[in-house]
Amino acid sequence: MRENPFAITLDVGSSLANKTGSWRVERPVYVHRLPPCNQGCPAGEDIQGWLSLAEEGDGEGAWRRIMEVNPLPAVMGRACFHPCETACNRAQIDEAVGINAVERSLGDRAVRQGWTVPVTAPPTGHRVLVVGAGPAGLSAAYHLRLSGHEVEVRDSAALPGGMLRYGIPAYRLPRDVVDAEVARIEAMGVTLVMGSPVTDAARALEEGFDAVFVGVGAQRGRRAEIPAGDAGRVVDAVSLLHGLEDGSPAVLGRTVVVYGGGDTAMDAARTAERLGATETVVVYRRNRDRMPAHDEEVEDALAEGVRMRWLSTVSRVEGGRLVVERMELDADGFPRPTGELEELEADSLVLALGQDADLSLLEGVAGVRTDGGVVAVDADQRTGHPGVFAGGDVVGGERTITAAVGEGRRAAAAVDAWLDGREPGHPAERPVATADRLNTWYYEDAPRTIRPRLEAVRRRSTFDEVVGGLDDEEALFEARRCLSCGNCFECDNCFGVCPDNAVIKLGPGRGYEFDLDFCKGCGICVEECPCGAIDLVPEPR
């Protein structure tokens, strides 16, 4: 020991001996909140999670994260109505992150590169029948196969895809994309049996299947009671779109009226344009604000020259003309007839008034309940009959392909649990990463990358895909616009702003840790965390 100077009795020491953590009454903790995009995704994707991988340039990792939930990224990157983007917190800063475009870019890259998902689970020896090769059935089959079950998919149509092929027009979803993603599922060992309708779900159980998933969709176009002198001029939208794929397109003529205001009505109208109609009018009984069709679809239809006639109903069809009645909205927003009639020229009338499910295969299956034309299921997609599960349009609800993929996955988990004799597990609920928790100061302004669109003039004569994709670099840029709401993305802010050096940096991918020996609980790290991934909680007693 060194001799101390005069009047100095203590050795010099570091302040590290002074554990200022004892001052603390509150402590910071890292949290993983549920990002609003994830909350908004009916398929249940961990969007923030895969965007985070994509941001690092790990496209394959990002794609694999999507594939944990959704086996159809290239399809969904086109045909999903992206409720994630509606929920995106970035919309409150500049514009929502183009999640859908990034998903498509990853999905296309996977197809180009031939990425596949290996089945690593050992064979279980169980056989499961999936009825319907649409999005719900494909999703269920994929997840069941990943769990090691033997899966057979039967479908009455000639080609797989269900509504992906027979409901969504090719200009929105090119068929080679559907083919590629279906082929990848088939290559995993899922057996597809096409042209093979299932008429009795209970019989399948007797045939030796251990469980059945019913995902037959809603294939019947609803007919309205419209007096028609010439029924040949009236066609429903489902048959119109289906016929196009079967090689038997309907002859619609030059002037076409589409009756309805949903996405299918837009698909039908835009298809009519492409089939050579010179005048396409959508007749809908309420106004645009109350139209169920998604805005993007309506905008695209308008851009392609489709006209809209709001607040009108079709009263009757007389030869080459329609009688249309004007409606008005009452105080509750409900349309009421006015008695004012008007005539419209029309070579044909396309009905897009919704679809019903064909439930005949479940008739007589003990315990299966139907409710308003759809199959009643619980939150795990279980019908009332043990071993029979259902999902997709056949159970009603939202009736989008994204919801169908989610229901297919949940059903697969429930089937797996049932075959195993357990109750299906559910992930713990997480509080949502709301926009008010963000410190937006730290985010740079970065406008959204717009996907190219085919010129409107060219669209009217072709079924070529309308919306183009982003290249890899654009997709990387777009992914990096993600705010990472509620989940740390290692910006070093907490590590830098602590006046007490009480944050320990653990290294890339490992985040940070609080040094509670010295943390005084000031809360600066909480306030300055850009993404709201730190909570300040009372000090435990």
Added chain:
Amino acid sequence: MSAPTRSRVRFYQVGSSAVGNRLLGADQRTAQADPDRTNSLTSGHRACQGCGEALGARYVLDAVMRATGGQAVAVNATGCLEVFSTPYPQTSWRLPWLHSLFANAPSVATGVAAALRVQGKADVRVVGQAGDGGTVDIGMGALSGMFERNDDVLFVCYDNEAYMNTGVQRSGATPPAARTATTEAVGAEPGNPFGQGKDMPRIAMAHGIPYVATATVGDLFDLETKVERAMTFHGARYLHVLVPCPLGWGAAPKDTIRLARLAQQTGLFPVFEAEHGEVTGVSPIRRKVPVEQYLRPQRRFAHLFDETGAVAASEVVGRLQAMADRTIARYGLLDAPDGEEGS
């Protein structure tokens, strides 16, 4: 006039605003993002929760250490920073550090620089540092002398706008209307009177020294860029850093950085740099806010608002706003610099 040279990384979620980012290379992050940073002022110091001065001192000295390859000496005036970092026999400093008196830090720094020169240690650089009291009031004579002689010292003022260590008494850097222990919120003109106090960065500029800059703990990239720039000069340099004080300002400890940011975004505290007496760059205001937003979270300005939070002394708030607007006009804080679209 151009913006201070600084790393501008866009679109990486958080590029040039946050401390770092996992997508950026180490050379594009701040010194504070480095797990092996010097930690010039290490843990265990006795500064209050959320102390802006503790943060500012580490920011500045870590940047100095990075710029000099770890060859730096600090000379400290009396004040909070000295008291909370060195209660006998402990020290929080991880670089050579000297303390003598309240008034003489610039002179001691001059002496250290002279001694190093005599010893031929050209690579060792000297930093003098003090609070606003030690700089603007008590040490001003010594500092002015240091400037005039153009001694090779970077002098840093950590400005928390009053004598916090001794119980929040007014200093020459206390803003108008602020309540302190010696300018109580009573009488016809409550708080610190208007028209008094000193604008130290402009006084330093008037000496024509090589480099003068201001910064806040609310913008780390900017602060580090200025320290690095300062270290490229020899001779007298002055850096004035705004460091909010939760205790003296009556603010929540978590709001330290937010208040520093608001001080800049309102225009009350201009962030700029100057060489040889001329302003060479300003940090433009990115999202302008009225002064009210800055005043409201601070109890030292509570007498300007009633219990519902409504403005009670609109004339005073108006005068403070006018002050901010004059400052904005003087430095052109709302003019977008060349080649940038107003961020």
